[in-house]
Amino acid sequence: MINDVERILISEAQLAERIKELGAQITADYAGKEILAIGVLRGAVVFMADLTRAIKVPVAIDFMAVSSYGAGTDSSGVVRILKDLDENIEGRHLLIVEDIIDSGLTLTYLLENLKSRKPASIKLCTLLNKPERRKAEVQIDYNGFTVPDYFVVGYGLDFAEKYRNLPFIGILKPEVYK
Ligand SMILES: O=P(O)(O)OC[C@H]1O[C@H](OP(=O)(O)OP(=O)(O)O)[C@H](O)[C@@H]1O
Ligand code: HPA
Numbered sequence: 001m002i003n004d005v006e007r008i009l010i011s012e013a014q015l016a017e018r019i020k021e022l023g024a025q026i027t028a029d030y031a032g033k034e035i036l037a038i039g040v041l042r043g044a045v046v047f048m049a050d051l052t053r054a055i056k057v058p059v060a061i062d063f064m065a066v067s068s069y070g071a072g073t074d075s076s077g078v079v080r081i082l083k084d085l086d087e088n089i090e091g092r093h094l095l096i097v098e099d100i101i102d103s104g105l106t107l108t109y110l111l112e113n114l115k116s117r118k119p120a121s122i123k124l125c126t127l128l129n130k131p132e133r134r135k136a137e138v139q140i141d142y143n144g145f146t147v148p149d150y151f152v153v154g155y156g157l158d159f160a161e162k163y164r165n166l167p168f169i170g171i172l173k174p175e176v177y178k
């Protein structure tokens with residue numbers, strides 16, 4: 001598995017450091033409020049687990065599963081809901097937690113969908129932002145790292161369901177996906 005990685009882009013220590021900062025910022029911004037963190041399955045699971053523990057106001061968690069990538073490295077553009085929320089979100093402060101915003105198509109769809117259910121507020125926290133590939137504009141409230149246009153894996157991010165359990169963000173060798 002590790003042999004498929006060309007190089008480490010963001011180390012375990014850099015991830016931990018940045019997530020501490022994001023947690024502190026979110027804690028300050030939501031003082032006196034309760035958050036409903038919505039993790040986007042499956043990529044956001046690892047980040048969600050670390051981020052929520054870095055937030056010091058009450059956090060409830062829920063998950064939604066959508067898919068647009070299948071087994072490739074390009075978004076199909078067609079977003080499907082595979083699992084909806086369990087919670088009623090009306091009147092609640094939502095914090096959407098994503099691993100990466102790439103084309104922006106997944107989040108654009110998700111934001112519209114969630115807004116129609118009348119939450120009190122919606123903010124977006126993404127670990128990675130890849131602006132070079134954007135097809136739909138997305139407003140990001142909290143961004144961990146801006147990354148160049150490489151297909152990255154690890155820390156929740158997969159290629160064809162592999163590499164999610166790598167503890168760092170790495171760039172895959174091109175021969176792995178070509
Ligand atoms: O901005 P976009 O181009 O829409 O890409 C970002 C989305 O794509 C990936 O999910 P994927 O559909 O691969 O599912 P996964 O989280 O289970 O890997 C990633 O986790 C984001 O949710
Ligand atoms: O660079 C990426 N890596 C893994 N999954 C992704 N989904 C969108 N972009 C990426």
Ligand SMILES: [Mg+2]
Pocket residue numbers: 043069157158159
């Ligand atoms: Mg994926």
